[in-house]
Amino acid sequence: MDKPEILNHVRVVLSHTTHPGNIGAAARAMKTMGLRDLYLINPRHFPDRQADAMAAGAVDVLRDAVVCSSLDEALQGVTLVAGMSARVRDISQEVFAPREAMPLLVQQAMRQPVALLFGTEMSGLTNQELARCQFMVRIPANPSYTSLNLAAAVQLIGYELRLASGQEECALPEVCPASAEQVERFFRHMEDTLTEIGFLRAQQSTKLMQKLRRLYARARLEQEEINILRGILTVTTDFNARHGVIESNEMILKK
Amino acid sequence: MDKPEILNHVRVVLSHTTHPGNIGAAARAMKTMGLRDLYLINPRHFPDRQADAMAAGAVDVLRDAVVCSSLDEALQGVTLVAGMSARVRDISQEVFAPREAMPLLVQQAMRQPVALLFGTEMSGLTNQELARCQFMVRIPANPSYTSLNLAAAVQLIGYELRLASGQEECALPEVCPASAEQVERFFRHMEDTLTEIGFLRAQQSTKLMQKLRRLYARARLEQEEINILRGILTVTTDFNARHGVIESNEMILKK
Secondary structure (H helix, E strand, O other), X not given: OOHHHHHHOEEEEEEOOOOHHHHHHHHHHHHHOOOOEEEEEOOOOOOOHHHHXXXXXXXXXXXOOEXXXXXXXXXXXXXXXXXXXXXXXXXXXXXXXXXXXXXXXXXHHOOOOEEEEEOXXXXXXXXXXXXXXXXXXXXXXOOOOOOOOHHHHHHHHHHHHHHHHOOOOOOOOOOOEOOHHHHHHHHHHHHHHHHHOOOOOHHHHHHHHHHHHHHHHHXXXXXXXXXXXXXXXXXXXXXXXHOOOOXXXXXXXXX | OOHHHHHHOEEEEEEOOOOHHHHHHHHHHHHHOOOOEEEEEOOOOOOOHHHHHHHHXXXXXXXXXXXXXXXXXXXXXXOEEEEEOOOOOOOOOOEEOHHHXXXXXXXXXXXXOEXXXXXXXXXXXXXXXXXXXXXXXXXXXXXXXXOOOHHXXXXXXXXXXXXXXXXXXXXXXXXXXXXXXXXXXXXXXXXXXXXXXXXXXXXXXXXXXXXXXXXXXXXXXXXXXXXXXXXXXXXXXXXXXXXXXXXXXXXXXXX
């Protein structure tokens, strides 16, 4: 695939951006690095004059931006989601520096659309958004002041992406990554089944599902693997359903 | 010299900046990357409320900024000057990419103060300014739109400088990888369970187990994750065993 085409497979998703000037500045940053697919989830003000002003010569990126009302809509068709984070969190998802992460993204973007997910200016990504990311990207920064402006972060990530996209192609095994929707359906199926067999119980279920999501996110599931895993879940459920026995079960984590 | 001291030897010089917001945003970009020496040559408006607003938590960098009336004044005591340029010029100075140039700057900054010289937003460096630069730095950009915002350029150069100065030890999340034996025990447990519930059948079992092994190998399982996964397997088996029903089951991979 041509280098410009790789960058056309990379979607920049800005979630709930507060300041329209940041959207414009992000569009400008994107265009300078050869990115043009901008998705906006519920921006507070858009379209907006200040966004246009800050976009300078990149108003075309703003004009073509896709405004979405949900995360699902913004990630439709995407096979890999990288989340931007300034903070260390409890649930420690895999975290890469931009220079490590962008080659991974480029590899995937050769075949399928990928997304870079940026949270709000003040609080970053929500837990729901984090759960959809296969890995996190953290920009190295001054530990006593890590607060990069949103558009500055887009600029930096776009820069690393541009450099990574020009690198030598390494020979990779053929893979058929699952789409974001397929992965979500798998997680819902798993949650239902684990609840049914009595493994998940109200109190711990959120935390356990987060841990399982993190595990499978790291693996970056392929379509065939999702088929196998859902096949296992289906056999488990069918088996139980046929015998009409659904009962509570001790959770056995200590074994 | 300490690593932080290297960055203290790097002066960011903004010449004839038009928009005070850009000065503030540049100060913020500097501070996030650990830079704090800001010199302003004849800024159009400074100090300025918009500069303060855009600086966010980096108003201290603005407060300590040195306002100069000439290039000589701004470069006093400096032994190496790197000029930022978006354009190819007649004057054929040596031009480096940021990733090549910043290690050169860091080497020098270990001994003596150095400067990064940024021209005006509209026209970049003057010929007089160019003449004072030992070399130029050009940020790789989309050939059809190279117009980075001034503060975005400061952010990018500061980032490369920070990486070149060796500031970053990569802070990785704490992980407790499982041992090879733990992983093997998990696979045996899984194989037994999948056979018991009728998912694995003689013919395909080797191939399916290979695929599952490949998936979990990619994820590089942690100890806690193995505990969770084996917990799920145990619940499944206990559940079935209690009901005394182990029978052959159709494998459902197509669903």
